[in-house]
Amino acid sequence: MTDTLRAVNVSKRYKHASTPVLALEAVSFELGRGSSTALFGQALAGKTALVHLLAGLESVSSGQLWVFDKELSSLSEAERANYRREVGLLSPIVPWLSQFSLRDNVALPLLVAGASRRETHERVAELCALLEVEDGKLEALSPVMRQRWGLVRALVHHPTLLLVDEVVDALSGEAEAFTETLLTLAKQFSLTLLFTTRQARLAAQAERILTLRQGKLLQPSPTEPTPANLSNDAKRQFL
Amino acid sequence: MWRAQLTYRYWRTQPGKCLGACLPIALSVALTFLATHLYLGSSQAYQTLVLQPLNKVDLQLLATSDEGMYGTWQAVLENLPNIARVTPVLHRQTLVLREGKKFSVEVQGLNTHMNNETIGISAALAKRLNVAVGEPLELATPQGLRRYKVASISQTNSPNDVITASLEEIQALFTSGERVDGFDLQLTDKTKRSTTLTVLQKQLNGLATVITPDKRTRPVRTVLLTVQNVLVVVVVLSLLMTLCLLAHVLETSRKERETERRALHMFGLSSPQLVRWQLYETATLVGLASLLGLGAAFYFTSFITLNDITNFQNLWTTLTTSLVVSLLIMIYSFGLVWWQPKQAITPEQNWLRRLPVRSWLFWQIVTRLGQRYWLAVVVLLLSLTGLTSMVALLTMQRSSVTAWLTTTLENPVLAERQLHLQEEFPLSDTMRWNMAMLPEVAFIFSGVKSVIMEEGLETGLYVFDKPSFPSAYVQSIAGAASDTLAEVLSSGRKLAVSETSATTFHLEVGQRLRLTTPSGQRVYEVAAIIKDIPGLADGLLVERSVYLRDWQRSSEGLYVLSLEESAQPREVASLLREQLSQQYPGVSWHGALFKSELERLLETSLVWCRALMLAFVLLAVTAFRQVVATNTVRQVFSTFYIFGSKRQVLRRILLSTLTLMFSVITSIAMLVGTGLSYWFFARLEQSDSTWIWQLPLSSYVLCIFIGLGMIMLLSYQLMKHYRFSLEGKL
Numbered sequence: 001m002t003d004t005l006r007a008v009n010v011s012k013r014y015k016h017a018s019t020p021v022l023a024l025e026a027v028s029f030e031l032g033r034g035s036s037t038a039l040f041g042q043a044l045a046g047k048t049a050l051v052h053l054l055a056g057l058e059s060v061s062s063g064q065l066w067v068f069d070k071e072l073s074s075l076s077e078a079e080r081a082n083y084r085r086e087v088g089l090l091s092p093i094v095p096w097l098s099q100f101s102l103r104d105n106v107a108l109p110l111l112v113a114g115a116s117r118r119e120t121h122e123r124v125a126e127l128c129a130l131l132e133v134e135d136g137k138l139e140a141l142s143p144v145m146r147q148r149w150g151l152v153r154a155l156v157h158h159p160t161l162l163l164v165d166e167v168v169d170a171l172s173g174e175a176e177a178f179t180e181t182l183l184t185l186a187k188q189f190s191l192t193l194l195f196t197t198r199q200a201r202l203a204a205q206a207e208r209i210l211t212l213r214q215g216k217l218l219q220p221s222p223t224e225p226t227p228a229n230l231s232n233d234a235k236r237q238f239l
Numbered sequence: 240m241w242r243a244q245l246t247y248r249y250w251r252t253q254p255g256k257c258l259g260a261c262l263p264i265a266l267s268v269a270l271t272f273l274a275t276h277l278y279l280g281s282s283q284a285y286q287t288l289v290l291q292p293l294n295k296v297d298l299q300l301l302a303t304s305d306e307g308m309y310g311t312w313q314a315v316l317e318n319l320p321n322i323a324r325v326t327p328v329l330h331r332q333t334l335v336l337r338e339g340k341k342f343s344v345e346v347q348g349l350n351t352h353m354n355n356e357t358i359g360i361s362a363a364l365a366k367r368l369n370v371a372v373g374e375p376l377e378l379a380t381p382q383g384l385r386r387y388k389v390a391s392i393s394q395t396n397s398p399n400d401v402i403t404a405s406l407e408e409i410q411a412l413f414t415s416g417e418r419v420d421g422f423d424l425q426l427t428d429k430t431k432r433s434t435t436l437t438v439l440q441k442q443l444n445g446l447a448t449v450i451t452p453d454k455r456t457r458p459v460r461t462v463l464l465t466v467q468n469v470l471v472v473v474v475v476l477s478l479l480m481t482l483c484l485l486a487h488v489l490e491t492s493r494k495e496r497e498t499e500r501r502a503l504h505m506f507g508l509s510s511p512q513l514v515r516w517q518l519y520e521t522a523t524l525v526g527l528a529s530l531l532g533l534g535a536a537f538y539f540t541s542f543i544t545l546n547d548i549t550n551f552q553n554l555w556t557t558l559t560t561s562l563v564v565s566l567l568i569m570i571y572s573f574g575l576v577w578w579q580p581k582q583a584i585t586p587e588q589n590w591l592r593r594l595p596v597r598s599w600l601f602w603q604i605v606t607r608l609g610q611r612y613w614l615a616v617v618v619l620l621l622s623l624t625g626l627t628s629m630v631a632l633l634t635m636q637r638s639s640v641t642a643w644l645t646t647t648l649e650n651p652v653l654a655e656r657q658l659h660l661q662e663e664f665p666l667s668d669t670m671r672w673n674m675a676m677l678p679e680v681a682f683i684f685s686g687v688k689s690v691i692m693e694e695g696l697e698t699g700l701y702v703f704d705k706p707s708f709p710s711a712y713v714q715s716i717a718g719a720a721s722d723t724l725a726e727v728l729s730s731g732r733k734l735a736v737s738e739t740s741a742t743t744f745h746l747e748v749g750q751r752l753r754l755t756t757p758s759g760q761r762v763y764e765v766a767a768i769i770k771d772i773p774g775l776a777d778g779l780l781v782e783r784s785v786y787l788r789d790w791q792r793s794s795e796g797l798y799v800l801s802l803e804e805s806a807q808p809r810e811v812a813s814l815l816r817e818q819l820s821q822q823y824p825g826v827s828w829h830g831a832l833f834k835s836e837l838e839r840l841l842e843t844s845l846v847w848c849r850a851l852m853l854a855f856v857l858l859a860v861t862a863f864r865q866v867v868a869t870n871t872v873r874q875v876f877s878t879f880y881i882f883g884s885k886r887q888v889l890r891r892i893l894l895s896t897l898t899l900m901f902s903v904i905t906s907i908a909m910l911v912g913t914g915l916s917y918w919f920f921a922r923l924e925q926s927d928s929t930w931i932w933q934l935p936l937s938s939y940v941l942c943i944f945i946g947l948g949m950i951m952l953l954s955y956q957l958m959k960h961y962r963f964s965l966e967g968k969l
Contacts (some may be wrong), residue, residue, distance in 0.1 A: 057505065077509045085507035094505055099252045109506040111241045111248075156505075182519045 002070065003033040003055075005161070005192060009062035012049045014095075023049035025215045026063070031208065033068065033160075036183050036193040038203035041212035047196040051091065051165040054194065056084040068159060085113050087152035088191070090147070091165040094140050097184070103128075106153040113157045120156075120167060127152040131181075144174045151181075155189065164195035168202055178207050242519045249499075249520075251454055254631040259488045261528040264568055267474075268532030272561040274474045276536075279553040297432060298445070299328075299423040299450040300351050307418035308447060310410075316422055318443065321435045323427040327419040329409050335402065336377040337368045344400045346378070348409030348419070355408040357390035364400035365392045372741050378402070378413040406676075428744070478564065482571060496576075500583035513580035521573045529565035536561070608937055625841070674800060684780065685798045699778035702786040714738060716767040717748050728782040732789075733766035741768050756778075756789045864958035 010023040015212055024046045031037050039047045056072060059080075065072045070083055072153045097105055103124055110120045131148045138146065143205075147167055154162060165221060168175045179195070179202050186193035195206070203209045211218040250257045300316075302308040307329075316325045334341045344364060358376065360368075370376060370389055378385050387404070410791055426435055431450075439449055496827055500513050508516070513614035674683055684703035712737075727733060736746050746752065750765045769780065802811060 055505075078511070080503075081507050081509035081512065083507075084505065086421055089505065095502045097495070097499050097502060099495055099499075100248065101252075104248055104252070108245075108502065111244050112503060112506045114241055116240070191422065 003066065004066070005031040005033070005222060006064075006066040007050075007188060008066070010050075010053065010062040010065050011061050012046075012053060012058070013061045014049075021128075022215055024053075025224070027212075027215075027217045028063075029210055029217060031192065031194070033192055033206060034186075034190050036186050036206045037195075037208045038206035039194055039196040039210050039212065039213045040198070040200065040203040041196075042198055043173045045212040046215040047212055048091075049167055049215075051089075051196060053193070054156050054161070055089045055163050056080045057089050085109070085157060086160050088157070088159035088162040088167070090150045090154040090163070090167055092167075093165075094150070094153070099139070102133075102138060102149055105138075106149060106156055108155040109153060115157075123156055124152065129154055143171055144178065147171065147178060151185070155185065155191075161191065164193070168195060168197050169199060175199065175202055176205070243518050243523075245503075245516065246520045247521055250524075253492070256488055256492055257524070259803075260485055260524060260572075261531065263484045264525055264528035264565075265532035265535065267477050267481040267568065267625045268529045268561050268565050269536040270477045271474050271564045272533060272536035272557055274471070275554065275557040275560045278471075279556060287549045297426040297429055297451075298436070298439070300423040300424065300439070300447040301450060302419075302447050303445060307420050308422070310419055311418075312415040313422065315442070316424065316439075319435070319436075319438060321427050321431050322424055322818045324425040326423040326425075328421050328423055329406060329411045329413070331409065332377040333413075335364075335368070335826060336379065337370060341379075342368060342400065345414070346409055347401055347403045348406040348413075349403050355405055356387060357404075358387040359391040359393055360389055360402040360731075361401040362392055364402070367400065372739055374401075382412050416510050429783075474564075478568075481568065485568070485572055486575060489572070493579065496579065497583040499588075500580050504580075505582050505726050510581055510584055513584075514577055517576055517580060518573055521576065522569055525569040525572060526563060529561070529568075532565075533558075533561060674798075680800050683798065685799045697938075700786075700790070701778050701780045702783050703780055712770050714768045714770050715748050718762075722926060724769070729784055732761060732785060733782075734763045735767040736765055737778055737780070738768060738770055740778060741765075758789055761789055845915060884923065 007027050007029050010024055011022065014021045014023055027046075027050065032035075040048065041047050044169070049058075053060055053072070054067065055091050056075075061072045063073075067083070070079075072083065075083060082173070099110075100108075103146045106127075107120045107124050108121055131152055133152060134145055135149045138149075141149065146198070150167070154164075162182075162185075168179050168182075179197075182193060182195060183205060184189070197203050300308075310327055313325050313327055316322055327350075331348075333344060333346055335341075335344045342364075358378070360370070365371070368376070372389050373391060373704070374389050375386050377388060378387060393403075406419070410419070424439075426432060436449055436451075443449075502515075503513060674680060684701045716724065716727055719732075724735060728735060734752070736744075740746065746765050746768075748768060749767055750767060750880070752763045754761055754763055763781075800811070844904045
């Protein structure tokens with residue numbers, strides 16, 4: 001069993017009308033287990049495409065994508081579905097079901113994983129207390145509270161990989177605090193965290209930054225220090 | 240585990256949709272169960288109550304010539320192979336006069352014990368003429384008016400008003416010479432009927448037509464088939480409505496279910512797993528709804544005890560039919576939704592178009608039908624029609640069957656606690672003793688050929704076997720009060736007379752009576768007067784030892800078993816039939832109808848009607864909800880809003896319009912429903928058209944009450960449905 005999350009020349013093409021769109025081109029990187037990584041880039045850089053690949057929602061067009069001991073492109077549909085139970089995804093594309101209560105919504109991943117009612121109830125209660133979420137109707141929640149609930153849903157089924165896409169940027173003034181929460185939780189639950197952002201100052205909070213531009217990963221030099229090693233001045237210079 | 244939990248959570252949050260899907264399914268399964276049960280039960284009842292009493296006549300010969308056949312043919316027919324018994328038959332239409340009024344009747348000449356001055360009449364005629372045993376009647380004959388005394392009142396299977404008299408008397412009055420209209424034949428071996436038929440036709444050479452019992456029962460069979468066809472139509476209609484309503488419920492929840500499936504896919508369910516979950520959910524929903532339907536059906540039929548042990552087969556058939564319907568609904572429901580998980584996961588692909596052509600067409604048809612408001616309106620109308628039909632049928636049937644029961648129960652033969660066994664040959668002593676000793680049997684007596692008294696008067700002689708004749712039936716008795724009737728009658732030549740005989744022949748206790756017996760004239764003493772027991776209304780009763788000594792076992796033919804209070808007549812009949820059939824293969828029970836069973840039959844039909852009423856109410860409400868949820872009705876509301884009406888005025892306008900609209904619809908449906916019920920019931924009863932005006936006022940009031948109730952309920956539903964949107968916009 002490997003302890004790395006590794007992409008080897010991963011490319012992803014989408015068919016948009018009759019013109020194929022190259023969302024990712026020969027992306028290669030390696031992340032350690034338990035690391036916190038920011039996926040930095042502007043709009044249409046390919047961040048969401050990479051997150052979807054890592055979440056097991058889509059398959060690579062070429063290349064190999066290893067998530068610890070699983071090579072995602074070689075998985076069957078059933079195996080891919082099983083893999084998704086190990087991933088926590090906090091993203092706007094994960095729908096909230098209006099016919100269910102908030103607690104029922106966040107319990108769904110755990111139910112799918114086969115937990116009993118008691119286990120589900122206890123786990124949800126534990127995370128709700130930890131994240132200090134407030135009950136209520138979904139449409140009446142503040143953006144931060146909604147994302148906290150989303151975080152409960154992403155963590156409820158004991159994932160090993162936590163992916164956060166298009167969330168922190170939408171929180172405006174609360175973004176830094178939320179990012180800090182993400183990092184704290186990742187450390188607490190020994191998760192491998194990958195979050196996307198367009199804001200460099202938020203990206204700087206992570207241990208590692210992967211920068212995407214027009215589907216290509218900008219490779220840092222081996223000697224280039226990672227943000228965790230930089231002094232505050234150096235960080236400001238980077239930003 | 241996760242399937243059950245997910246299914247439970249969805250149902251808990253969407254109880255309305257769940258009920259909307261469950262109730263039609265439960266209804267269809269329940270109706271299928273009830274209809275199948277009634278279908279099989281009515282077929283069996285037809286066998287037992289109609290065919291079996293006719294079984295004594297396997298074939299009927301009717302003379303082709305108006306002059307009839309000579310009575311001498313009887314000897315010829317009796318010598319033919321496979322002919323067990325030949326009974327000459329003579330029918331004539333004539334008039335009977337009573338209190339200055341004329342009544343059309345059918346006169347039958349039979350070889351009975353009646354003398355030429357007495358007649359027997361049917362119970363229906365007795366009620367019509369308001370005549371009792373012992374009273375006179377005048378009969379119009381070609382020889383002029385003839386006066387007869389009514390000696391007995393009996394139940395017949397003929398729908399006509401019937402008078403029975405001795406064959407010789409009717410021949411003398413209505414025919415020239417010893418002619419008869421035909422003969423009733425009883426076969427030794429019923430399986431060889433067709434062979435016997437061939438021999439008969441050859442022998443008769445066109446002199447008579449041979450009629451089988453099937454032809455005689457055609458009218459009853461026609462009614463039975465009509466009832467059964469109506470049952471099938473009810474089941475098919477309910478099934479059709481269920482399928483349409485299911486399609487609607489599934490279609491209206493498609494969008495939110497798609498979102499749900501997409502989410503579950505992201506959480507780790509593959510497409511096949513989602514499809515399997517869908518199957519699980521469908522099977523659970525249909526299964527639970529079917530159980531609910533079966534439970535309701537069982538409850539409604541639980542009190543029916545007309546069926547004996549052989550109806551276990553009926554129960555199996557009924558259950559199987561219901562389960563087949565349930566399975567069909569399950570397959571249909573799953574067929575509507577199995578592709579939806581795939582569509583949810585890959586929405587860019589139109590899975591409908593990728594389905595096999597037949598599935599695609601099937602889906603298009605059922606969902607479009609389910610979405611159409613006009614279909615819901617049709618369903619609503621049909622439901623209201625069905626509802627009012629049931630109400631009308633309920634009241635009509637109650638009044639009609641009550642009247643029939645009253646007529647039937649006045650017949651002294653159809654008593655509550657008796658079994659009549661008719662055989663031309665006496666039962667063995669052992670068999671008779673065994674029957675008499677059954678704990679369910681209070682006492683048993685058998686009928687003998689008529690006995691001639693002094694002055695040529697003729698009456699019936701009965702012999703009783705049970706050692707203890709119930710003292711409750713004894714009106715007065717010679718000797719000490721503690722003496723039983725058996726003790727009194729077995730000492731010397733003593734007999735008991737019925738109240739009617741005592742009145743008719745002016746007899747009293749202690750009086751001596753000379754009777755002509757096979758061994759000569761004998762003098763008897765009247766030792767007791769007993770109350771008119773059904774079947775023994777007119778006759779003399781002797782104890783068996785006296786009978787054996789003086790009448791030497793001559794011509795016992797009728798056995799009447801009076802049962803104890805606690806005995807179940809049908810069970811005793813089944814038991815005795817089983818015992819008797821071993822020695823007497825052709826044995827059958829005559830007039831095996833019992834008051835308790837008749838009342839139970841009435842209750843069954845009443846509960847049926849109530850169950851169907853409830854079913855139609857549920858269907859109407861469900862269909863109405865579908866109507867109000869359609870875009871067309873929403874547009875009507877929007878139009879009102881555009882005109883800027885104030886809230887109060889708007890509500891008044893809406894309520895008035897709706898009330899008027901649904902009043903019209905409900906009234907039309909009620910009229911149609913009542914008309915249908917009347918038509919159906921008139922066919923069933925073969926009655927004329929005037930009786931509908933004889934319905935009690937309460938039945939019309941009930942119809943109107945239910946109609947108003949439906950209007951209020953439907954209007955409330957509509958206003959409640961749109962109250963939020965109205966308040967939101969205004």
